[in-house]
Amino acid sequence: MSMKLFVTSNGCLFSIIVIVLSWLVLLAEAELPPCSIPWRLPCPLPPWPHTYNMQLSTQQYFFSSPDFYDNATVAFAALHGVVGIDWANNYGHPVHREETLAQQAALIKAVNPTTRVFVYRQSELALNIFDTGANAMYDPSKASSWFVLFPNGTIYNDSTIVGGFRMDQFCWDHRNPDVRDYFVNQYVGSAFNQTTIDGIFYDDDGGIWQERQNYPDYGDDYRKAVDAAQQISLNRAWELGLSYGKHAWQAWLTPTIPTSDDTPSNCAQKMRTAISMKDVPVSFPTFYNGACGLPWEQCKDLKQQLAAFLIARGDYWVFFHAVYMVERRIRS
Ligand SMILES: *[C@@H]1O[C@H](CO)[C@@H](O)[C@H](O)[C@H]1NC(C)=O
């Protein structure tokens, strides 16, 4: 998108035309219809039959562990309808995350084949713990055009130490069509042929600047263009996933849910909003109250939340309970 080429005395108009044309080209790549509820992403229904079985309507996300989760954690995961596995599963191991996430999914499925397992993919950052990430990141032919660059032309690199190894974090430049193809078909797509994987958790789906504190002053136009292109990649990945029978975790929308601190009218308004979402996939959160596993965590609203869920729920709703901190359980 070399806008500068078109900037003449009436450069502003030309720039606008170029931006609009770029948008049209990008939008033509994505065919998923917009969500019926106002939201920046589509919200397709999961590609499997709906269920009102309560156990299969539960959802939980599992965090870090230096190796595969221990058997107690696997057994707990396998009690759920839908679980997600974080990038930091097996964080003691610096490579092959595509394979280890699929293997962890298989270990959970072996205990309960009806549990649907989602695995992590990062949509803003290229990470070297994924082989498909590393293969692109250290390929010199991609250094100048595949990643967000600092103004001096070097790759934006949020390198960090995880356990005993160096994890480099570059930002995909989704404006490059080759990046979009690679992101969709190779990086995310590496999960689509895995029978033990039911879907993808797309981290940082809100834009590439979400977690980047130490970025220099990129202009607004640049940021918006990269963000817009990231959304196109996400749309395409979701769409391809659906063709493989895989879902996107972020397709579940999240309403604001009632709490015991609400006034009756506040509560009624929240319930009306939730009920208006019957026809879209909804992840009904109870996690703000903590995991209920430790004394300082308040779970006073849990029964009411379950009641609210049962009153409001549609076909593809899940009761999302507490992010599960595996290591905290192991330590405590
Ligand atoms: C964990 O489960 C696996 C598979 O069932 C079993 O082979 C292994 O012995 C178990 N490990 C422990 C520590 O119980």
Ligand SMILES: *[C@@H]1O[C@H](CO)[C@@H](O)[C@H](O)[C@H]1NC(C)=O
């Ligand atoms: C390029 O800019 C980044 C960010 O300001 C800086 O950390 C890096 O050292 C610079 N690299 C070179 C080769 O100047």
Ligand SMILES: *[C@@H]1O[C@H](CO)[C@@H](O)[C@H](O)[C@H]1NC(C)=O
């Ligand atoms: C990223 O940062 C790490 C740690 O400072 C460094 O070793 C590596 O060479 C950097 N890579 C690039 C492409 O900037």
Ligand SMILES: *[C@@H]1O[C@H](CO)[C@@H](O)[C@H](O)[C@H]1NC(C)=O
């Ligand atoms: C899945 O496997 C088939 C057959 O090997 C291959 O043609 C296809 O490209 C694979 N899809 C992805 C997304 O890797």
